Amino acid sequence: MPAAPDQLHRFVFEHANVRGELIQLDRTLQEVLARHQYPGVIIRVLGEALAAAGLLSSVLKFRGSLILQLQGEGTLPMLVASATHEQELRAVARHTEDAASIELDEPLNGMCKQGYLAITIDPTDSDDRYQGIVPLEAERLGEAVETYFTQSEQLPTRVWLACDGQQAAGLLMQRLPGDAGEDADAWNRAEHLAATITEGELLGLGPREIIGRLFHEEDIRLFEPEPVRFNCHCSRERVAAVLEGFGYEEAQGIVAEQGEIEAACEFCGATYRFDAVDVEQLFSGGSIDPPDNTQH
Numbered sequence: 471m472p473a474a475p476d477q478l479h480r481f482v483f484e485h486a487n488v489r490g491e492l493i494q495l496d497r498t499l500q501e502v503l504a505r506h507q508y509p510g511v512i513i514r515v516l517g518e519a520l521a522a523a524g525l526l527s528s529v530l531k532f533r534g535s536l537i538l539q540l541q542g543e544g545t546l547p548m549l550v551a552s553a554t555h556e557q558e559l560r561a562v563a564r565h566t567e568d569a570a571s572i573e574l575d576e577p578l579n580g581m582c583k584q585g586y587l588a589i590t591i592d593p594t595d596s597d598d599r600y601q602g603i604v605p606l607e608a609e610r611l612g613e614a615v616e617t618y619f620t621q622s623e624q625l626p627t628r629v630w631l632a633c634d635g636q637q638a639a640g641l642l643m644q645r646l647p648g649d650a651g652e653d654a655d656a657w658n659r660a661e662h663l664a665a666t667i668t669e670g671e672l673l674g675l676g677p678r679e680i681i682g683r684l685f686h687e688e689d690i691r692l693f694e695p696e697p698v699r700f701n702c703h704c705s706r707e708r709v710a711a712v713l714e715g716f717g718y719e720e721a722q723g724i725v726a727e728q729g730e731i732e733a734a735c736e737f738c739g740a741t742y743r744f745d746a747v748d749v750e751q752l753f754s755g756g757s758i759d760p761p762d763n764t765q766h
């Protein structure tokens with residue numbers, strides 16, 4: 471891994487409507503892996519998903535969270551990776567026990583059968599959630615993300631992802647809308663040159679080396695890197711909002727039975743507790759009125 475991983479690097483082709491992004495993760499992935507015991511094949515997909523979430527949140531400009539979700543049947547029924555516009559990443563996966571005996575290069579569509587890839591954008595300052603869903607037919611996550619862009623964004627986009635169990639990395643190339651400008655062949659070249667990247671290079675070389683190695687004859691502008699880190703944006707307020715969704719009687723029923731409600735965040739392991747007083751306050755405060763509790 472290069473000397474300064476956990477960064478996102480944006481670059482553009484001068485004089486052409488082509489942009490690229492490169493992300494390399496070390497500590498960010500380690501923080502995710504420290505919270506759960508995952509088999510190797512699951513770590514590979516999880517690392518790739520984390521890199522993809524970082525790339526996508528930077529490409530799809532908005533303030534808020536981007537959630538990349540895999541759902542299906544089989545060894546890997548569920549995986550969620552999310553990234554905020556400030557490049558705070560987190561991820562969690564569910565898997566069956568047989569994942570431990572599966573080859574590291576097992577195709578994704580074999581582990582998550584009849585699956586789909588959903589990309590959700592959840593803006594901070596509005597209720598307008600946007601979700602795009604594509605069937606999961608690809609063997610690798612990078613291809614599935616490319617399908618998403620073709621169908622939902624209609625922008626030619628290529629994505630390469632890699633994870634060796636310790637580190638993860640990703641490269642995204644995109645042709646921007648508008649006139650191809652003076653260099654009509656730029657996207658063609660960019661796509662073909664980028665496709666020569668190996669997983670070893672993506673994980674092992676520094677950003678300048680990668681861009682130099684791929685595009686040494688091109689006129690590239692590389693922007694200041696952005697730091698990337700693990701951070702779970704769960705909060706007591708968010709858990710309380712989920713409890714509100716259960717309804718007063720169910721929440722009160724759990725407290726009556728167990729003394730309190732204990733909810734653990736799957737992403738970071740943080741535990742939130744709500745006792746009888748908390749539940750009363752939750753349902754009496756704000757805009758939610760306590761229901762008439764006539765059933766005894």
Ligand SMILES: [Zn+2]
Nearest residue numbers: 702704735738
């Ligand atoms: Zn959390």
